[in-house]
Amino acid sequence: MKRFIAQLDTKVEKSGNIFEILSKENIKVEQYLENIDVYVLRSSNDIRDNKLLRNVFEIKKEFTISEEE
Amino acid sequence: MDTNDKFILLLNENDKTAIRKTEKELNTSITSSAELSSKVRANDILNSGNALHLKNLGIVIIDKEVEEKISKLSLKRSSTIKYYEKSRLIFRPVAELDLIEKIRKSAEDSLQNIRDLEDYLRSKQNQNNDRFTWGLNAIKMNETDLDGQGVDICILDTGFYKEHPDFVGRDISGKSFVPNQFWEDDRNGHGTHCTGTAAGFKSSENGIRYGLASGARIAIGKVLDDEGNGATDWILNGLDNCIEKNYKVISMSLGAPVGIGEAPNPIFEHVGNMALQNNCLIIAAAGNDSNRPGLPRPVSMPANSESFMAVAALEKSLKVADFSNGGINVSNGGKIDVSAPGVGVYSSYSPNALGNKLYASLNGTSMATPHVAGLAAMYFQAFPTLSASDIWRKLEKRAKQLNNQQIRDVGNGLVQAI
Numbered sequence: 001m002k003r004f005i006a007q008l009d010t011k012v013e014k015s016g017n018i019f020e021i022l023s024k025e026n027i028k029v030e031q032y033l034e035n036i037d038v039y040v041l042r043s044s045n046d047i048r049d050n051k052l053l054r055n056v057f058e059i060k061k062e063f064t065i066s067e068e069e
Numbered sequence: 070m071d072t073n074d075k076f077i078l079l080l081n082e083n084d085k086t087a088i089r090k091t092e093k094e095l096n097t098s099i100t101s102s103a104e105l106s107s108k109v110r111a112n113d114i115l116n117s118g119n120a121l122h123l124k125n126l127g128i129v130i131i132d133k134e135v136e137e138k139i140s141k142l143s144l145k146r147s148s149t150i151k152y153y154e155k156s157r158l159i160f161r162p163v164a165e166l167d168l169i170e171k172i173r174k175s176a177e178d179s180l181q182n183i184r185d186l187e188d189y190l191r192s193k194q195n196q197n198n199d200r201f202t203w204g205l206n207a208i209k210m211n212e213t214d215l216d217g218q219g220v221d222i223c224i225l226d227t228g229f230y231k232e233h234p235d236f237v238g239r240d241i242s243g244k245s246f247v248p249n250q251f252w253e254d255d256r257n258g259h260g261t262h263c264t265g266t267a268a269g270f271k272s273s274e275n276g277i278r279y280g281l282a283s284g285a286r287i288a289i290g291k292v293l294d295d296e297g298n299g300a301t302d303w304i305l306n307g308l309d310n311c312i313e314k315n316y317k318v319i320s321m322s323l324g325a326p327v328g329i330g331e332a333p334n335p336i337f338e339h340v341g342n343m344a345l346q347n348n349c350l351i352i353a354a355a356g357n358d359s360n361r362p363g364l365p366r367p368v369s370m371p372a373n374s375e376s377f378m379a380v381a382a383l384e385k386s387l388k389v390a391d392f393s394n395g396g397i398n399v400s401n402g403g404k405i406d407v408s409a410p411g412v413g414v415y416s417s418y419s420p421n422a423l424g425n426k427l428y429a430s431l432n433g434t435s436m437a438t439p440h441v442a443g444l445a446a447m448y449f450q451a452f453p454t455l456s457a458s459d460i461w462r463k464l465e466k467r468a469k470q471l472n473n474q475q476i477r478d479v480g481n482g483l484v485q486a487i
Binding site: 003005006007031033034035036037038040055057059060061062063064065066067068 | 226227257293298299300301302305306309312313322323324325334335336339340343355356382392433434436
């Protein structure tokens with residue numbers, strides 16, 4: 001299972017039960033950050049081109065402190 | 070000539086007949102002032118025993134040796150003398166000179182007092198400067214009374230050493246977004262250092278002031294683990310919490326390198342805009358991937374988002390630090406907005422981290438970022454009705470332009486206190 005951050009496509013946002021819709025695509029909603037309107041998703045598929053979603057990025061542990069050694 | 074040795078006669082008639090008659094009665098010779106020249110002066114005439122007729126005034130000045138004759142003549146009905154009196158010392162030039170001397174002395178005393186005051190203030194200023202880190206002096210923290218009072222400033226980092234002696238009594242809250250790690254012990258030290266610069270005060274070790282917004286409320290978000298690394302969702306959780314709590318300033322001394330030409334992450338761009346709409350300013354480190362004099366590396370993510378304020382690091386000479394990333398991907402928005410001290414920055418540290426110490430001097434755009442965040446809190450304090458976007462513009466507008474430094478490297482220049 002991979003983890004992603006994403007936003008919903010604007011059409012999907014207005015289409016009812018988001019969790020149910022995404023579940024049909026084999027996408028599990030792990031968390032919805034409502035203040036910034038961003039979803040944390042989990043899926044065994046590569047969902048980066050999924051039409052229900054936009055701005056999809058796989059979550060990586062890529063950030064680090066900006067201290068010069 | 071002594072002024073008191075003379076008499077002043079005012080004649081009834083101011084003509085030759087009156088002069089000749091007066092000469093005869095007083096048995097003296099009267100010389101007309103018409104005879105005066107640069108070679109023949111009044112004193113010369115009077116000292117030679119002659120009287121002087123000031124022809125335009127009808128006055129005769131005469132030696133007092135003829136006082137008795139003057140007295141008798143003046144009593145005669147046919148006297149040519151209308152009035153006479155002994156010459157008086159009406160003007161006292163010596164006394165006036167004394168007065169001038171007193172004024173001069175007083176002025177000199179005042180001047181000396183001004184010099185003494187000036188010396189005192191200079192020495193006090195120097196003492197004050199000695200009590201600030203070089204970075205705080207550079208951004209003119211020694212010239213402000215603002216302290217960020219009433220403003221919430223959030224540090225998204227490795228956490229904070231809550232027991233630090235310099236923060237006793239401070240209003241500090243926190244939350245960890247890193248699974249199974251706590252915000253309040255900071256086993257890395259980086260978060261405690263950044264928090265110290267942004268919102269600390271002075272060192273209980275040596276009295277040197279290293280922190281800016283010492284009156285601000287401190288909020289800690291642990292979004293990096295104890296090794297100093299963080300996942301995207303931890304950071305987004307931290308940002309979401311900041312907006313939920315209506316924090317005004319977020320300091321993010323973290324980043325992920327991006328390639329040349331790489332566009333900013335749209336999620337962070339979106340989050341930055343959401344923050345600005347909620348009157349919250351996010352300030353982020355430009356990153357340390359460069360090695361000048363070679364071409365600098367691009368501004369890291371998320372500082373490369375246009376809605377995040379990107380901060381470069383300066384050396385003490387106010388030259389851009391060799392490691393500080395630059396505005397290489399400007400067409401995608403990845404520019405440097407401002408710069409701040411980022412080399413040899415002294416601040417608080419966590420004894421739970423490597424080295425077991427309460428203070429450390431560190432380098433990095435990580436160290437520059439909280440300088441800007443602390444100032445942002447002070448700007449919010451000074452201009453409480455302004456929006457986060459307005460505060461951003463003000464920080465840029467008031468920044469000090471740096472000679473011989475490229476906008477690509479330092480943006481609008483070195484941020485300044487107000």
